[in-house]
Amino acid sequence: MKLNLSPQILFIIVTCILFSGSFYTFISNNDLVNKIILVIYIIYFLFYFKYIKGIFKILFEQKLLILFFGVLSFSAILSSHKILAFENLIILLATTLISVIIVQRYSLENWLKILSVVYAILIIMSFVYSLTSPNGIETGFHAGAWKGIYLHKNQLGFVMVFSTIVWLSMLKRKFTYKRLIFFLFSLILVLLSDSSTGLIGIVISIIAINTIKIFNKKNYLNVALVFFGFSFIISVMSFAIINYQAVTNILGKDITLTGRTVLWGILLDFIKNSPFFGYGYGVFWLDGGYNFMSPYWSTLKFFPQHGHNGYLDLALDGGISSLIIMVLILLSGLIKSYKLVQKTNDYKFFYLFTFLVTFMIYNLSESVLLKFNNLSWIMFITVIIYANIEYKNFKQKSTILKNTERLDKNGNKLTLLFKG
Template sequence: MRKILLFAEQGFTIVSLLMYSGAIFVVVLSGGAGQSDIVEYDSSLIRIIYSLIYAVTLVLLVLRWKKTLYFLSKDFWLYSLLLLTAVSIIWSFEPSTTLKNSFALINSSLFGLYFASRYTLKQQLHLLAWNFGIIVILSFIFAIALPKYGIQNDLGGPKWRGVFTHKNGLGAKMVTSSMIFFILGYQTQRRSWLFWCGFSLSILLLLLSASGSSLLNLLIIILAFFAFQIWRWPYQFMVPTLIMMAAISQSLYFWLSNNPDVLFSSIGKDATLTGRTELWPLVIDMIWKHPWVGYGYGGFWQGWNGESAYIWLVAGWTPNHPHNGYLALCLDLGLLGLGVFFVGFWRSYLKGFAWVRSSKTAFDIWPLIHMTFIGLSSLTESNLLESNSLTWILYVAVSLSVKM
């Protein structure tokens, strides 16, 4: 009986991770719509599934209430940020949206709490491997057998998007997938070929998605993986090596600053990052209108009837997010929210280094890897503080996992 319950709980965890990944349901229910298509579809099934996940997660946390309380006491800044999203309904420009989004954010964050309190880092990575293994296989099936859903044709040519609604969604998820399979293949002796196969297929999907920024992020993160291991060396070797790496990185930064076209052309982007750099000044203008607490969580992007109308009018197109996680956070919660996030993130990052220093396995580098990914991807994507987002849930999980 105990084994059956354990199997059922792991099954629930994998299904939940699959839902939070944003895979399958939206692209199917939207009929394989492109990014510029305006499609209305019945999302009641998705809402029902999320509600069931919230309820089961809460029950599992209550059943292990002592451990739940222990982990709840570990990150004041994380919970302060979540509380701020809920309180922002007071000044929100769209209170109903703020109420709905903050409710989903808090509940999905509770799943991150459950994931960290229930499973070790090694177990988390294995469950994530199951999740991404399913995503990788289904992405190939969708693209090859169901191209209406798996191929995106409204971006100047066919691009793979697999079980996601946009090619960049597939690219970003394959960065995380690649690193999970890479860490498991690097550390595990038994059946390591299976993890390297998952790593290879994830890389292939990343290339087929033609997501240049995701490819660049992956290359940086793989280099970071080996750099983080230097932190375990004896001090007499570690310190000079880190100083040398810092000097090389600084030189590379200055060179790329003076030759940005080399970087952009290498990832298939123009100097505006596909219009992002033209959008950001407009977003900053709106941030400075309400700089301290923002427009409320989810209260800004309300189309022509909201504050986003100014950006749509001036930019000449209709973005639904600023393509930058830090700017999105400022719009939602102002400089106060951004400051609370950065304090919590920096504390977790330092804890991650201490965790790596005191451990020996590649599994223990995973928290630093994911936080590095968040720092990089938030420069061009807006899912930093997104409800029902796997990226945010894993941030909650790794932040709590290194504070035991």
Template sequence: MRVDSLTSASGPTISWRAIECWGAGISLFVQAGAVLPLFLADADGALSDSARSILRVPCFPVYLFTIVILVRHFPQFILAIKRNFIVPLIVAAPFLSTLWSIDPTTSLRRAIGLLFCLLLSYVLAIRFTPRQLLFLLFATLGTCIVFSVVISVVSPSLATMPDGAMRGVFIHKNVLGWYASLTILVATAVLIDGTLGLRRTAFTLLAAALICLASSGSMTAIIATSVAYCLIGFYTLLQRSSSIGRVVIVLLFIQLSLGILISLHEFLVPALEALGKDATLTGRVPLWELVDRKISDRWMLGYGYQAFWTVTNPEATHIWLMLGWAAPHAHNGYRDILLSFGVMGMVPFSLMLPQAIRQGASLQCHDPQYGWLWLNVLTIMILVMNLTESIFFVQNDAIFILFAAAIIMFSLYAPVVSMKRSPPLQAPSHDLTSGLQIS
């Protein structure tokens, strides 16, 4: 007989659903890198080797929680794997890359961390509906943003970068910007949804996130937020249109997106120069030129998972000397995939994205009552963020965990919804808000 609760010797009972909800929320908070890294980092947000060792410790309870939940719901886990074989293939890629990695030890160690992060994505996908995951993020990211505002008032020196930009409870202003952008999306989704009864709290959280976004000065996050609101309009219009209308809307959206990308490629640098702004995108343009040369040197298999940007790699050292600053990554997620896995790794990733976007859009059109809108927007937001930042395949990172969870959830629900127009899995018997209560 299945045990659905735990009872202590003194009598109180804790339901497994409460453990799942609290465990998932705490896991995302830990993987977001809030609070603790701030106290271990220096003024510039850099972490020493000893600090990084300390930060690995809180990850172990997260890994344990992930394993326990997946073991309890192993059939659902296997079903999620069967419905999207590309995700397991991507999980295997970092381990396979150790065979040709220039630093096999580093690649293997980081591959293990990535494996557990993707397992957490499976937990989120199989144990939470889109609306429940929205509430979970509303509470988790909201806590990070509120703490950021509070600490900026209580201890401005701690919550501010040397250049005066706000970083809140995170180690860098850009990270605050990313999570402020995601919080704006989540708060807006709660306001649009209306079923959670948190409109007043959502307005407050939206205002706090906007303050954090503006104070961080992260252009990547500002652009991603602008894209998010455009996408909300696009998916809403897509859902309300007829079949033929949807085809027209998608074609127009694709043409508009391509036009914007071409315009940015041709006119962005001259426009920045005319406005007196940094035309190198804070050093990214010369970095990308150097990185592209290194990619072409090992275009087939790459240098091994996250093995390129290490102090033992002379190729990375050469780039740092040429730039005059130590870039921690390529500041472009797509280029970092090529550095790690080459074309052989980019191909399955490129095949996975269109399928996920198509499945997400189909769910939004045919099964909107489950709250798919924000997950669709989140997926493309992260794709946009990776144009100037590296978030793909980052271990112990909440944003990539959510990105993978969205893709897994799309593939898990889409086949059954397309055939029966009904949910593929029985939704958890307890609502998330009730699951947070300990009886």
């Protein structure tokens, strides 16, 4: 069934496109961007206020997520920049509410259809902009790499990695040439962005999908394939460790992962100084981390705007306590989505599982875990809530099916009929 493009759905599509990061390429005035974002949230309020009870019902059912926001709130209270931390937290909560609205109003199937429209538009816009404007291609250190409608090549790579996941899921539902073309275009844009992290993300997503397929088919051939597959991966990793210099040269990186490992060492020291509740959400990297990082700029030889690791940045924002809760949220979503795929083999649950695997791995070298006004956070929260709801529904259905069959004294099945 085709997606009904109502005004509400069209507005969600526009929001996702803007929140993917395309805002800042075309509007350099931050004040204007902030005003547009405020208008977006006001429109959501007007569109969905009548559903507010159902929206908050779903939100408050997410116990771990509520606990996570509670810890971030306590971190803000202890922060040296309380107002800033609370402002950031309120905006993050507003972005979270967009995710809850999507879950409350639309099925997972329809959300995937909405995302496919979003990514189709982003693919077309990035190709057209890079081919027609010099601003669509990097200059300087990353000269030649495509960045499409984004400010940096890695942004394009990141967006297109999750585009491939959406299109792979849609291809699993039903093969069409249109879906195949958009999947291939997503791959091409990742390659043109020259994003090593993006390429690794693609490989991980494909491995994740095929690993589930193998484990769903219980026979000796598949066990052997898994065994030899893991043996091959371990062999490649061993070769990479022994010949790390040659491997990093092939990838076009230095052995410090473009300075990341040095940066991570510095950030770990800061985490040790405020381990339990961090520095407050968004406080550490205020003004590019000037208050904390300026003494280390000469050592790093670059000016980081974030930690290039989502987990370290979260520990800086809300301490180890918030990091532990986030890991629990991720693992819970991962386990539930895996069980759903294993039991149903449904393309929708493939999307949930593959997104979480890729998202978790991606945050090891990029900081995309905790971003307000951002499509990645909207997608992440929808995945977590959909996984919780779908898993709960599946368990309820399984329980009902088990209860409908009983055995009589002779071992014959008796079917019990339930009213309602």
